[in-house]
Amino acid sequence: xxxxxxxxxxxxxxxxxxxxxxxxxxxxxxxxxxxxxxxxxxxxxxxxxxxxxxxxxxxxxxxxxxxxxxxxxxxxxxxxxxxxxxxxxxxxxxxxxxxxxxxxxxxxxxxxxxxxxxxxxxxxxxxxxxxxxxxxxxxxxxxxxxxxxxxxxxxxxxxxxxxxxxxxxxxxxxxxxxxxxxxxxxxxxxxxxxxxxxxxxxxxxxxxxxxxxxxxxxxxxxxxxxxxxxxxxxxxxxxxxxxxxxxxxxxxxxxxxxxxxxxxxxxxxxxxxxxxxxxxxxxxxxxxxxxxxxxxxxxxxxxxxxxxxxxxxxxxxxxxxxxxxxxxxxxxxxxxxxxxxxxxxxxxxxxxxxxxxxxxxxxxxxxxxxxxxxxxxxxxxxxxxxxxxxxxxxxxxxxxxxxxxxxxxxxxxxxxxxxxxxxxxxxxxxxxxxxxxxxxxxxxxxxxxxxxx
Amino acid sequence: xxxxxxxxxxxxxxxxxxxxxxxxxxxxxxxxxxxxxxxxxxxxxxxxxxxxxxxxxxxxxxxxxxxxxxxxxxxxxxxxxxxxxxxxxxxxxxxxxxxxxxxxxxxxxxxxxxxxxxxxxxxxxxxxxxxxxxxxxxxxxxxxxxxxxxxxxxxxxxxxxxxxxxxxxxxxxxxxxxxxxxxxxxxxxxxxxxxxxxxxxxxxxxxxxxxxxxxxxxxxxxxxxxxxxxxxxxxxxxxxxxxxxxxxxxxxxxxxxxxxxxxxxxxxxxxxxxxxxxxxxxxxxxxxxxxxxxxxxxxxxxxxxxxxxxxxxxx
Numbered sequence: 001x002x003x004x005x006x007x008x009x010x011x012x013x014x015x016x017x018x019x020x021x022x023x024x025x026x027x028x029x030x031x032x033x034x035x036x037x038x039x040x041x042x043x044x045x046x047x048x049x050x051x052x053x054x055x056x057x058x059x060x061x062x063x064x065x066x067x068x069x070x071x072x073x074x075x076x077x078x079x080x081x082x083x084x085x086x087x088x089x090x091x092x093x094x095x096x097x098x099x100x101x102x103x104x105x106x107x108x109x110x111x112x113x114x115x116x117x118x119x120x121x122x123x124x125x126x127x128x129x130x131x132x133x134x135x136x137x138x139x140x141x142x143x144x145x146x147x148x149x150x151x152x153x154x155x156x157x158x159x160x161x162x163x164x165x166x167x168x169x170x171x172x173x174x175x176x177x178x179x180x181x182x183x184x185x186x187x188x189x190x191x192x193x194x195x196x197x198x199x200x201x202x203x204x205x206x207x208x209x210x211x212x213x214x215x216x217x218x219x220x221x222x223x224x225x226x227x228x229x230x231x232x233x234x235x236x237x238x239x240x241x242x243x244x245x246x247x248x249x250x251x252x253x254x255x256x257x258x259x260x261x262x263x264x265x266x267x268x269x270x271x272x273x274x275x276x277x278x279x280x281x282x283x284x285x286x287x288x289x290x291x292x293x294x295x296x297x298x299x300x301x302x303x304x305x306x307x308x309x310x311x312x313x314x315x316x317x318x319x320x321x322x323x324x325x326x327x328x329x330x331x332x333x334x335x336x337x338x339x340x341x342x343x344x345x346x347x348x349x350x351x352x353x354x355x356x357x358x359x360x361x362x363x364x365x366x367x368x369x370x371x372x373x374x375x376x377x378x379x380x381x382x383x384x385x386x387x388x389x390x391x392x393x394x395x396x397x398x399x400x401x402x403x404x405x406x407x408x409x410x411x412x413x414x415x416x417x418x419x420x421x422x423x424x425x426x427x428x429x430x431x432x433x434x435x436x437x438x439x440x441x442x443x444x445x446x447x448x449x450x451x452x453x
Numbered sequence: 454x455x456x457x458x459x460x461x462x463x464x465x466x467x468x469x470x471x472x473x474x475x476x477x478x479x480x481x482x483x484x485x486x487x488x489x490x491x492x493x494x495x496x497x498x499x500x501x502x503x504x505x506x507x508x509x510x511x512x513x514x515x516x517x518x519x520x521x522x523x524x525x526x527x528x529x530x531x532x533x534x535x536x537x538x539x540x541x542x543x544x545x546x547x548x549x550x551x552x553x554x555x556x557x558x559x560x561x562x563x564x565x566x567x568x569x570x571x572x573x574x575x576x577x578x579x580x581x582x583x584x585x586x587x588x589x590x591x592x593x594x595x596x597x598x599x600x601x602x603x604x605x606x607x608x609x610x611x612x613x614x615x616x617x618x619x620x621x622x623x624x625x626x627x628x629x630x631x632x633x634x635x636x637x638x639x640x641x642x643x644x645x646x647x648x649x650x651x652x653x654x655x656x657x658x659x660x661x662x663x664x665x666x667x668x669x670x671x672x673x674x675x676x677x678x679x680x681x682x683x684x685x686x687x688x689x690x691x692x693x694x695x696x697x698x699x700x701x702x703x704x705x706x707x708x709x710x711x712x713x714x715x716x717x718x719x720x721x722x723x724x725x726x727x728x729x730x731x732x733x734x735x736x737x738x739x740x741x742x743x744x745x746x747x748x749x750x751x752x753x754x755x756x757x758x759x760x761x762x763x764x765x766x767x768x
Contacts (some may be wrong), residue, residue: 027648194654195654195655196654196655196656196658198653198654199653199654199655199656199658199659200470200630200659201570201592202570202589202590202591202592202593202630203570203590203591203629205653205654207654243717271573272570272571272575295690316549317547317549318548318569318570318571318572318575319569319570319571320569320570320590321569367632410504
């Protein structure tokens with residue numbers, strides 16, 4: 001099970017490496033990197049000429065829907081979507097049915113991931129029993145079962161005392177609290193961002209203040225408790241400002257941004273496309289600009305997808321009635337690369353890799369996120385010049401993507417998990433000659449077959 | 454203004470927002486002709502003979518549904534009324550499935566009233582029939598704005614430069630959105646007045662003046678449109694009580710004196726007497742509220758005729 005990746009441009013932000021190197025993975029871990037490493041018997045070789053070899057992407061915010069909503073996604077299908085998007089590890093949110101609020105559910109998720117997962121899965125445990133926001137879940141038991149963080153994501157923790165206690169307790173366990181910042185009174189029954197577009201469409205809006213006020217509250221609680229607070233999917237200027245303030249005060253506060261908030265604004269909702277409905281909602285241009293600025297100045301630590309699959313039947317209804325959420329694993333890298341690196345030049349590719357791999361690993365204390373010797377053999381081979389055009393079907397069991405039918409600069413050429421190639425795109429790294437005869441095949445067919453084996 | 458155009462560009466009327474001034478003028482001019490039909494002893498023309506129009510009313514409505522139905526009958530269309538209560542919708546059928554099933558009966562047009570914004574657009578994208586929006590949530594109610602404009606033009610002879618004050622629950626009103634699109638497009642000057650709790654975000658970007666005083670809005674107005682206050686909102690967070698609402702934003706004869714001589718008082722109905730408007734004003738000399746109802750039929754005839762005309766001309 002040894003793999004040699006040759007001739008690529010290795011970018012490993014954790015080590016500050018950006019140079020042409022070969023990378024050897026032995027027994028599932030990175031054995032060495034260097035110039036002109038020799039292949040040999042029993043060593044599979046990938047030619048990564050023209051490609052970027054990066055530590056595998058890590059998603060801190062994925063809804064895998066299993067157990068309970070397997071018609072939307074399963075651990076198998078969700079992780080196959082993940083590797084198609086260059087992810088080698090995902091953190092599975094707790095709002096399954098039943099929720100991941102006890103050890104048995106955590107163990108079930110880990111067992112299923114070991115059986116059918118295409119990449120690594122790190123469960124996130126619930127903060128409260130039944131995600132009800134009333135009593136603490138057994139956080140210590142969840143932690144020892146393998147949960148890497150705690151969150152009631154999807155449901156904000158409205159009760160400030162519960163949030164305080166959760167932070168205090170999680171601090172003892174060395175795990176972050178992941179907060180979905182939304183004041184439910186302020187957001188009322190809103191279905192999109194409150195602003196000019198919601199006024200035009202006559203739709204009920206969620207004001208930015210609903211996110212901002214809760215972010216401020218939780219930063220204050222982080223100061224009180226000394227806990228590690230991780231703010232999920234921030235979408236507003238004020239919440240980002242709260243993070244800046246927390247940093248100045250030396251608090252352990254981190255935050256993430258999603259590709260859809262990076263790429264899109266509420267103006268797109270004029271189409272009434274329910275694949276533009278998510279929570280937090282797409283914001284106005286002013287907030288999106290603030291998000292890009294926060295990515296540029298380092299306020300945003302991590303890009304996370306908030307991959308939230310829903311069945312087409314659930315989405316194919318009036319906008320008001322559709323569930324919140326969009327899928328994002330397969331689209332995340334091409335979208336972010338196109339928007340942040342190519343079009344707006346907000347950041348360079350090494351920084352994008354840091355936001356999607358190095359920093360997520362560091363934020364939740366996960367293995368990976370680096371190609372340092374001895375670290376997991378998890379690699380994403382990226383093709384920054386290649387184009388990805390998304391169809392209307394995905395490796396995810398759902399297809400509720402706002403990016404269906406659109407093309408982006410940047411492509412995942414291959415994904416390697418523990419030294420095993422789990423995804424390989426069509427028109428492979430080897431060059432045009434080999435690619436020509438395969439061109440008629442649907443994209444990614446290779447990778448899928450491999451995964452089904 | 455003479456119309457530059459003799460047909461509508463779209464197969465549907467989903468709102469005023471997509472219309473240009475020429476199309477609006479065309480509809481109003483066409484409605485003038487149809488108004489005369491309603492005054493004859495035989496109130497029927499054969500324009501839509503053999504056409505099937507389905508009135509799909511997924512939300513309670515009396516005035517609008519009846520008005521459409523009369524318009525359809527006067528155009529000799531075959532009509533069918535489909536209401537949400539007692540239908541497959543109550544059994545959990547989705548809007549799309551309901552529409553597909555109706556479509557299997559080959560209607561030429563569907564007039565839809567729905568509580569959620571965008572529902573008419575969903576149907577328009579899915580079905581070959583012409584879709585007429587008869588009100589979708591708080592989004593648009595285009596035929597109401599057209600009949601309001603028709604009434605103003607009939608009385609004042611123009612829309613351009615007319616000063617219109619719209620007062621009431623702006624946030625939840627589909628009527629006001631359609632009216633803003635129409636009136637600003639026709640170069641009328643629009644002022645909105647409501648407590649901030651009933652004013653939607655950034656509405657001034659639609660090209661209107663926003664005030665929070667009834668008197669300020671009334672001053673110099675040629676037209677005053679009062680909007681219905683939904684009684685269930687009182688005592689919650691939108692305003693403290695009906696009494697206080699009437700005292701601050703209710704239209705009385707005394708306050709109406711601030712408006713221009715010969716001001717038109719309008720209301721899309723149904724009215725709450727003593728809440729947004731006193732009976733003295735509603736039944737007073739300046740009220741054109743019942744003219745609006747009469748004109749509604751003519752305007753809806755014009756809309757149906759023009760939408761069908763586009764199709765019939767192609768056939």
